[in-house]
Amino acid sequence: MSNGPAILVCQGTGCLSGGSEEVFVSLERELRNLGLREKVQLKRTGCHGFCEQGPIVVLEPYGVLYCKVKPEDAAEIINSAKTGEKFVEHLVYCDPSTGNPLPHYRDIPFYGKQERVVLGRCGKIDPENIEDYLRTDGYLALRKVLLEMRPEDVIEEVKRSGLRGLGGAGFPTGKKWEASAKAPGDQKYVICNGDEGDPGAFQDRSLMEADPHAIIEGMIIAGYAIGAKKGYVYVRAEYPLAVKRMRIAISQARKMGFLGRGILGTAFDFDIEVFRGAGAFVCGESTALVRSIEGDKGWPKPLPRPRTAEKGLWGKPTLLNNVKTFANIPIIIRYGSAWFASRGTEKSKGTAIFSLTGKVRNCGLIEVPMGIRLREIIYGIGGGIPNGKKFKAVQTGGPSGGCLPAELLDMPVDFDSLKACGSMMGSGGMVVMDEQTCMVDVARYFLEFTQRESCGQCIPCRIGTRQMFQILDDITRGRGRREDIDLLLELSEAIANGSLCALGQTAPNPVLTTIRYFRDEYEAHISEKRCPAGVCQNLSSPETT
Amino acid sequence: MPESFFAGDYMTNDVSIIIDGHRIAAEKGATILEVALRNNIYIPHLCYYPGLKPKGACRLCMVEIDGKELVTACRTEVEDGMVINTWTPKVERVVRPIAELLIANHHATCKDCPGTGKCELQKIRAKLKIQRSRVERLRSPQGALPIIALNRYLDYDPNKCVCCGICIDTCSDINGTGFLYFVDRGYSTKVAFFGDESKCESCMKCAMRCPVGVLIPSKR
Numbered sequence: 038m039s040n041g042p043a044i045l046v047c048q049g050t051g052c053l054s055g056g057s058e059e060v061f062v063s064l065e066r067e068l069r070n071l072g073l074r075e076k077v078q079l080k081r082t083g084c085h086g087f088c089e090q091g092p093i094v095v096l097e098p099y100g101v102l103y104c105k106v107k108p109e110d111a112a113e114i115i116n117s118a119k120t121g122e123k124f125v126e127h128l129v130y131c132d133p134s135t136g137n138p139l140p141h142y143r144d145i146p147f148y149g150k151q152e153r154v155v156l157g158r159c160g161k162i163d164p165e166n167i168e169d170y171l172r173t174d175g176y177l178a179l180r181k182v183l184l185e186m187r188p189e190d191v192i193e194e195v196k197r198s199g200l201r202g203l204g205g206a207g208f209p210t211g212k213k214w215e216a217s218a219k220a221p222g223d224q225k226y227v228i229c230n231g232d233e234g235d236p237g238a239f240q241d242r243s244l245m246e247a248d249p250h251a252i253i254e255g256m257i258i259a260g261y262a263i264g265a266k267k268g269y270v271y272v273r274a275e276y277p278l279a280v281k282r283m284r285i286a287i288s289q290a291r292k293m294g295f296l297g298r299g300i301l302g303t304a305f306d307f308d309i310e311v312f313r314g315a316g317a318f319v320c321g322e323s324t325a326l327v328r329s330i331e332g333d334k335g336w337p338k339p340l341p342r343p344r345t346a347e348k349g350l351w352g353k354p355t356l357l358n359n360v361k362t363f364a365n366i367p368i369i370i371r372y373g374s375a376w377f378a379s380r381g382t383e384k385s386k387g388t389a390i391f392s393l394t395g396k397v398r399n400c401g402l403i404e405v406p407m408g409i410r411l412r413e414i415i416y417g418i419g420g421g422i423p424n425g426k427k428f429k430a431v432q433t434g435g436p437s438g439g440c441l442p443a444e445l446l447d448m449p450v451d452f453d454s455l456k457a458c459g460s461m462m463g464s465g466g467m468v469v470m471d472e473q474t475c476m477v478d479v480a481r482y483f484l485e486f487t488q489r490e491s492c493g494q495c496i497p498c499r500i501g502t503r504q505m506f507q508i509l510d511d512i513t514r515g516r517g518r519r520e521d522i523d524l525l526l527e528l529s530e531a532i533a534n535g536s537l538c539a540l541g542q543t544a545p546n547p548v549l550t551t552i553r554y555f556r557d558e559y560e561a562h563i564s565e566k567r568c569p570a571g572v573c574q575n576l577s578s579p580e581t582t
Numbered sequence: 583m584p585e586s587f588f589a590g591d592y593m594t595n596d597v598s599i600i601i602d603g604h605r606i607a608a609e610k611g612a613t614i615l616e617v618a619l620r621n622n623i624y625i626p627h628l629c630y631y632p633g634l635k636p637k638g639a640c641r642l643c644m645v646e647i648d649g650k651e652l653v654t655a656c657r658t659e660v661e662d663g664m665v666i667n668t669w670t671p672k673v674e675r676v677v678r679p680i681a682e683l684l685i686a687n688h689h690a691t692c693k694d695c696p697g698t699g700k701c702e703l704q705k706i707r708a709k710l711k712i713q714r715s716r717v718e719r720l721r722s723p724q725g726a727l728p729i730i731a732l733n734r735y736l737d738y739d740p741n742k743c744v745c746c747g748i749c750i751d752t753c754s755d756i757n758g759t760g761f762l763y764f765v766d767r768g769y770s771t772k773v774a775f776f777g778d779e780s781k782c783e784s785c786m787k788c789a790m791r792c793p794v795g796v797l798i799p800s801k802r
Contacts, residue, residue, distance in 0.1 A: 317767065319767075334764065339637065339638035339639065339654065339657060340638070340653070340654075340657070341653070341657060341658060488768055488769060489768055490767075490768065491767065491768040491769070492767055492768070492771075493745060493764070493766070493767045493768045493769070493770070493771030494639050494745075494771075495638075495639050495640070495641050496628075496639070496640050496641055496642070496680050496683065496684060496744070496745075497641055497676075497679075497680050497683070499745065499768060499769060499771060500683045500684065500687050500769065501679070501680070501683055502768075503768070503769040504683055504686075504687075504720055504721060507721040508721060511721065518719075520719055524719050524720075527675075527679055528679055528683075530675055530676070530679075531675060531676045531677075531678075531679035531680055534652060534672075534675070534676045535641045535644060535652075535676040535677075535679075535680055536641070537638065537639065537641065
């Protein structure tokens, strides 16, 4: 980045809602009053990750991080930015166990234990300014691909990297690219799935808001590799800031010649359009997403059917990947597949990005190497459970995932280990729960969500998830029956094996894992009319039968 | 004479499959469900109707192929040598709960129902020998939704609808774009009429094909 001090004000959705725009305005006014507006850089950036402590202001090149900044702190911050030596003490993060001030973000455990590669630019560049992206090696991977590599070389490189789809299912990305490339057809499409909808997940949103060009670059490279000329970024309408920043980035990339006709002077044409979803969770499913773009009802297509790679959007071969998957592509190209594959585990390469939330001290956006232990995430990065409470469970994979108990804290976090325990990687939500959480209530919460978001097409999901929700609701209200646990298990199997799409097939996971690991809580609710966590009230009210 | 002229003759009816132990000669391109029904082997189904595109939505026609995965019989084409079992423990553990859920959720006023006698759900209940005690474990809806007038010819009972979509596909099959659509989502999914009411010729095919008697000719 360029010389001179820079004040970076986080403008992710979290910090914005905490008032970071007011902080920015106040800093700008103060700089102007002091006649320093031209000497000190003042930038709006995307999410810095440490959302718990927002609004966040970072001073570069000193690497100083200020937490919970208010507009009236502006003068003090500017004073410290001039020298980079004196800190504004009351804004510095303090180690919660020792109370020692940790002014530099590299010393804060939340950052120190992470491996921020895909999130490397997040919080450091202005996402609405392509110059910032270019100064940080942006579009170098695209240059390399277009000028030095053939499409098949690109696919080979992605295959060798071992990258797996980060939308949840973990399908090998290179294989998907190869299938789309081999599918016959002169018109093909690239779609970026930004329809993130899991409760508690915000990693795709943050990435789109903080580093939109990385996603665009990944998509252009994908277009070149499979022979597509057109791409869509499907963003849910509830993410207005992500939509805005993706659109700004696309128009800037077009002006600079990274999108459009004859990209970088080659014969390759590619352009991208943002498509806003209409608020249905099921549209994150690939075939429903495709139908939604086509203007149809967002209903998943039943098997057997042609793969999206062969017959996707408008019946043409279509490559569909998650936001994070595309953001990994420029990294693989720049640093090479060998380096990429050297990180992570044998079958899950690279890093994973999580939205760490719930009953954990340090909520935020994190990036960790695949294979890291759950304990390191929750205690090392997350700082453990606040208020002296005990850890009870961690939920991964949102409504499709499961709740894992303390016995599994030393389990490695990767696609296959999580699946083996009944949960899944999912898109990257990670919700920590403490001893005051009722696991039956948690299962009820997720089933309330899935039955509401079921598309209604197939019977097991439409009626089955509704039925499971009603049973769970009864249990939390003291109306549980002795046979309900077995009934839930029976329905789970029918819904998992009978549903038409992944939404229904994975919907029972929160129930299955909570029964598997916390069965005694179900039994206490049903037989003793007692909620061990003290969450469910009125368990022994007169209406109890 | 082009080669394909002869080839065509030999290509039909040349697939041999086994359904529930019976060897059956089947036509290439036919689905498992079509072949089974043609040979008097019953597979439960609600959203399939001959001549309409199979939707695979009701999930009741799931069968096991070669002791492996479950597939919907309505959408899976027969292949030579295929071994199909229509009722295995694995199939039963999926299909029986689905049928029970449907029945628990369906307002069982069979006595006054126009669908009674030709009702596919009654047939499924009888064929699968669905027990009342198992259905009673489930939570049934409280109260009833009002009957909806779809247009001046047709009333619609959302309490009985199984959302098979046969009426919708029938209408679009006859009228091109069609007047009937699914609206809402999840548990609230129902059928609605869209478009110019005067263009509906009240052919009543939708009501006739309804497997459960949800569409009732209006008395108005």
